[in-house]
Amino acid sequence: MTATGIGASVRRKEDFRFITGKGRYTDDINRPGQTYAFFVRSPHAHAAINGIDASAALKMKGVLAVLTGDDIAADKVGGLICGWMIHSKDGSPMKAGAHPALAQGKVRYVGDHVAVVIAETYTIARDAAEKVVVDYTVLPANADTASAARPGAPVVHDVAPDNMVYDWKLGEKEPTDAAFAKAAHVTTLEIVNNRLVPNPMEPRAAVGDYDEGSECFTLYTTSQNPHVARLVLSAFIGIAPEHKLRVIAPDVGGGFGSKIFIYAEETICVWAAKKVRRPVKWTSDRTEAFLADAHGRDHVTHAQLALDAAGKILGLRVKTTANLGAYLSTFSSAVPTYLYAPLLSGQYNIPAIYAEVDGVYTNTAPVDAYRGAGRPEATFVIERLMEVAAREIGRDPAEFRRQNFVTTFPHQTPVIMCYDGGDYPQALDKALELADYANIGKRKAESARKGLLRGIGISAYIEACGIAPSAAVGSLGAGVGLWESAEIRVNPVGTVEVLTGSHSHGQGHETTFAQLVSDRLGISIDNVAIIHGDTDKVQMGMGTYGSRSGAVGMSAIVKALDKIEAKAKKVAGHVLEASPEDIEFKDGKFSVKGTDKAIDFASLALQAYVAHKFSGQELEPGLKEGAFYDPTNFTFPAGVHICELEIDPQTGIVTIDKWTAVDDFGNLINPMIVEGQVHGGIAQGVGQALFEGAVYNKDGQLLTASYMDYQMPRAGDLLSYDIAVTNTPCPSNPLGIKGCGEAGAIASPPAVINALTDAVGHEDVPMPATPQVLWRAAQRAVQKIAAQ
Amino acid sequence: MTAVSMTVNGQIVSADIDPRTLLVQFLREQLRLTGTHVGCDTSQCGCCVVHVNGDALKSCTTLALTCDGAQIVTIEGLATGDVLHPMQAAFRENHGLQCGFCTPGMIMTAVELVRRKGANLDEHTIREELEGNLCRCTGYHNIVKAIAAGAQAMGAAAE
Numbered sequence: 001m002t003a004t005g006i007g008a009s010v011r012r013k014e015d016f017r018f019i020t021g022k023g024r025y026t027d028d029i030n031r032p033g034q035t036y037a038f039f040v041r042s043p044h045a046h047a048a049i050n051g052i053d054a055s056a057a058l059k060m061k062g063v064l065a066v067l068t069g070d071d072i073a074a075d076k077v078g079g080l081i082c083g084w085m086i087h088s089k090d091g092s093p094m095k096a097g098a099h100p101a102l103a104q105g106k107v108r109y110v111g112d113h114v115a116v117v118i119a120e121t122y123t124i125a126r127d128a129a130e131k132v133v134v135d136y137t138v139l140p141a142n143a144d145t146a147s148a149a150r151p152g153a154p155v156v157h158d159v160a161p162d163n164m165v166y167d168w169k170l171g172e173k174e175p176t177d178a179a180f181a182k183a184a185h186v187t188t189l190e191i192v193n194n195r196l197v198p199n200p201m202e203p204r205a206a207v208g209d210y211d212e213g214s215e216c217f218t219l220y221t222t223s224q225n226p227h228v229a230r231l232v233l234s235a236f237i238g239i240a241p242e243h244k245l246r247v248i249a250p251d252v253g254g255g256f257g258s259k260i261f262i263y264a265e266e267t268i269c270v271w272a273a274k275k276v277r278r279p280v281k282w283t284s285d286r287t288e289a290f291l292a293d294a295h296g297r298d299h300v301t302h303a304q305l306a307l308d309a310a311g312k313i314l315g316l317r318v319k320t321t322a323n324l325g326a327y328l329s330t331f332s333s334a335v336p337t338y339l340y341a342p343l344l345s346g347q348y349n350i351p352a353i354y355a356e357v358d359g360v361y362t363n364t365a366p367v368d369a370y371r372g373a374g375r376p377e378a379t380f381v382i383e384r385l386m387e388v389a390a391r392e393i394g395r396d397p398a399e400f401r402r403q404n405f406v407t408t409f410p411h412q413t414p415v416i417m418c419y420d421g422g423d424y425p426q427a428l429d430k431a432l433e434l435a436d437y438a439n440i441g442k443r444k445a446e447s448a449r450k451g452l453l454r455g456i457g458i459s460a461y462i463e464a465c466g467i468a469p470s471a472a473v474g475s476l477g478a479g480v481g482l483w484e485s486a487e488i489r490v491n492p493v494g495t496v497e498v499l500t501g502s503h504s505h506g507q508g509h510e511t512t513f514a515q516l517v518s519d520r521l522g523i524s525i526d527n528v529a530i531i532h533g534d535t536d537k538v539q540m541g542m543g544t545y546g547s548r549s550g551a552v553g554m555s556a557i558v559k560a561l562d563k564i565e566a567k568a569k570k571v572a573g574h575v576l577e578a579s580p581e582d583i584e585f586k587d588g589k590f591s592v593k594g595t596d597k598a599i600d601f602a603s604l605a606l607q608a609y610v611a612h613k614f615s616g617q618e619l620e621p622g623l624k625e626g627a628f629y630d631p632t633n634f635t636f637p638a639g640v641h642i643c644e645l646e647i648d649p650q651t652g653i654v655t656i657d658k659w660t661a662v663d664d665f666g667n668l669i670n671p672m673i674v675e676g677q678v679h680g681g682i683a684q685g686v687g688q689a690l691f692e693g694a695v696y697n698k699d700g701q702l703l704t705a706s707y708m709d710y711q712m713p714r715a716g717d718l719l720s721y722d723i724a725v726t727n728t729p730c731p732s733n734p735l736g737i738k739g740c741g742e743a744g745a746i747a748s749p750p751a752v753i754n755a756l757t758d759a760v761g762h763e764d765v766p767m768p769a770t771p772q773v774l775w776r777a778a779q780r781a782v783q784k785i786a787a788q
Numbered sequence: 789m790t791a792v793s794m795t796v797n798g799q800i801v802s803a804d805i806d807p808r809t810l811l812v813q814f815l816r817e818q819l820r821l822t823g824t825h826v827g828c829d830t831s832q833c834g835c836c837v838v839h840v841n842g843d844a845l846k847s848c849t850t851l852a853l854t855c856d857g858a859q860i861v862t863i864e865g866l867a868t869g870d871v872l873h874p875m876q877a878a879f880r881e882n883h884g885l886q887c888g889f890c891t892p893g894m895i896m897t898a899v900e901l902v903r904r905k906g907a908n909l910d911e912h913t914i915r916e917e918l919e920g921n922l923c924r925c926t927g928y929h930n931i932v933k934a935i936a937a938g939a940q941a942m943g944a945a946a947e
């Protein structure tokens with residue numbers, strides 16, 4: 001391993017601009033003559049629009065335009081789409097209600113886009129928006145997940161009169177029922193997976209620009225996948241054909257899924273730029289982000305686990321209602337189906353699984369992928385069941401898990417996935433040791449002496465990353481393939497530009513991708529530039545989400561590097577007067593086997609471009625290669641997280657005392673960055689378990705629309721984590737890497753809740769487990785202990 | 789429009805502004821100092837922290853007019869030429885940032901924290917003092933480490 005190669009904790013190349021205030025985020029971008037957009041949003045969860053009177057706003061000095069759904073319709077701007085087709089049990093396609101970028105006749109959630117004011121300044125646009133008078137007839141709202149599809153509920157979209165987007169299933173019902181029929185023990189749980197707001201610290205923003213001379217649009221936007229945005233804006237929304245539309249996602253301040261989607265605001269900015277013949281900028285404020293960014297999770301689940309008399313799992317039965325909100329966001333349909341149910345098997349050998357998922361419409365913000373997307377929900381179901389089942393049958397939760405682990409690979413589950421490798425007992429052993437699990441009894445007794453309740457909770461998770469191959473996801477309904485592209489451009493001086501379809505919004509690709517290239521080509525990491533996030537530079541790509549950039553994006557770079565090496569060997573053959581088969585490439589040098597004839601990488605690059613040593617007929621000049629990489633399988637990171645905590649029964653305040661994480665991500669490129677991803681993921685998962693929850697009242701008003709009401713985890717709420725890894729290299733990609741971006745958020749919520757329930761005497765605890773919830777549970781626990 | 793004048797990163801700046809202009813708008817939009825960020829509208833996130841007369845202040849909740857005559861330092865003014873401030877260097881060395889959006893506010897908060905509480909900061913103190921700063925990426929683990937190391941480095945540099 002070199003100091004900057006694969007496996008080294010190289011300090012990040014991108015940091016310099018961020019720590020000196022020179023990052024360039026979308027809101028930092030200003031175009032000459034720029035105007036500002038402000039959206040008139042629905043204050044009602046459900047209402048008919050009878051008319052919009054913008055005359056007072058239009059009279060204000062500095063207002064250029066007020067645009068509404070009628071203007072969208074007149075310009076034939078297409079609606080926003082959902083790109084993953086899900087079929088119901090009876091084979092019928094999901095029921096996708098129309099999703100215009102500006103409402104047409106009806107609003108369906110608080111924050112829905114009614115009109116946009118475009119003005120000379122942000123302040124004028126905001127003031128003018130207050131003068132736009134919208135005549136609403138308020139309709140009853142349907143805001144509750146569990147009862148959204150009840151008979152007589154208010155109908156969100158006429159295409160779905162029962163508010164059902166789909167009723168979908170995975171696995172086989174009969175064998176699962178048969179497994180339950182012969183069970184010695186059945187564990188049953190009712191689970192609510194609380195609704196979350198992703199909250200990247202950078203709010204969404206967009207600058208739309210139109211050049212009349214070239215008839216080209218440019219959209220600067222906070223996107224995790226600018227190419228997918230361009231594809232949707234071109235092919236479906238119809239802004240402009242792809243060669244007339246450039247999408248740039250510059251520095252992006254976190255995404256966590258919420259910046260994957262193609263939203264109304266970005267669409268409107270680029271469309272309106274042509275209408276007002278000026279650039280149009282929009283920057284979300286935080287309240288708008290709470291109202292209109294796609295939310296995450298929001299499941300209500302009934303789950304059952306069947307065991308035989310020896311504690312072996314016989315079957316799993318899950319029935320979930322998933323709230324998809326008022327409209328189907330870009331990937332929303334896939335999240336509670338194919339990203340969820342295939343992971344229900346966890347790390348366990350479960351012979352029969354049957355899952356039913358009802359996707360429902362409600363008068364709430366659209367719900368889509370948020371860090372982990374479906375996999376945290378699945379992990380929560382299986383890991384809560386495992387914990388509760390172990391306690392019900394009087395087994396140690398760790399040993400009960402171990403008894404049921406998958407131990408041979410490949411392992412085909414009853415729910416699509418074929419696990420290709422892993423060592424689950426090894427991670428468990430390591431985690432138990434690091435957590436000093438053996439002595440938990442002593443620590444509990446010490447806490448009890450102080451009047452505190454101590455608990456420990458295990459979560460053994462598995463997730464699927466790098467969702468692929470394209471043909472497989474296509475057969476499951478995905479509208480796009482999930483490959484990745486890379487292009488390597490070697491310059492005549494030997495520096496290298498890598499163009500990637502992956503997008504970094506905190507993940508550190510400028511460093512990790514450069515490590516890979518520097519390692520392979522034997523050149524300094526400073527001579528490698530990673531270029532991403534601009535559709536005019538990178539031809540096509542699928543972007544970054546689902547922990548796919550390492551496993552898929554870097555594998556594409558490897559494939560392009562293979563081609564570079566092959567071509568370079570041919571050039572070297574001519575320069576060194578040897579056959580390309582006799583050329584070796586090592587440590588940045590091409591040499592003729594068994595001789596001292598050699599040329600370094602930079603000199604070789606120059607030779608490729610001056611092209612004096614070979615004829616253009618036998619070998620093309622230049623050194624530039626591209627590749628598209630389509631994986632052979634998902635990757636399956638897995639691991640064990642253990643949370644140990646103390647509750648003060650007087651206050652309901654919980655203190656997490658120790659966090660142990662042992663993750664198997666396969667090979668690591670940069671351990672420092674991997675650990676950082678785990679830290680951040682755990683914090684979000686602890687946030688879900690203890691603090692965060694988006695709450696709509698029965699009228700569909702969002703009660704948690706600011707940081708005053710929605711509790712984000714703060715430094716003082718959290719602790720430093722103990723992190724370790726195991727490594728079973730992934731067999732499905734050339735680098736052996738599995739992906740690490742979501743593991744923390746997937747593993748942690750059940751670890752916290754399992755620990756809390758352990759502390760309060762096995763009573764169920766909902767998320768978020770606020771001090772009030774815990775105080776009540778702890779009081780009952782204390783009384784129970786006293787009674788004994 | 790009202791006239792305002794202040795010293796920003798050592799330079800005197802004067803402008804006629806709408807009295808409603810917030811300090812953060814003045815810095816970002818008039819002076820194009822875009823290192824100071826806006827992450828919320830309820831004074832909760834700390835992405836906007838700058839130093840006003842040496843105090844860490846949320847520039848999103850400060851009218852530019854109230855800073856008339858003040859000395860302002862933003863993240864752009866922290867390094868000396870090419871030499872990073874020790875706290876900046878510590879954030880990089882300890883991987884105290886991912887997307888970088890909260891980072892300027894974190895660093896400005898941390899520098900002022902060291903001025904108030906000295907170079908020997910324990911983990912508990914750092915976590916408590918970060919009450920006004922949100923980060924969604926790092927889980928704070930490495931930010932806490934970075935601030936402890938940056939504080940030590942500031943202490944050593946001052947000796």
Ligand code: FES
Nearest residue numbers: 827828833834848
């Ligand atoms: S922008 Fe959030 S506190 Fe200032």
Ligand code: FES
Nearest residue numbers: 886887890923925
């Ligand atoms: S580094 Fe992204 S919010 Fe802190």
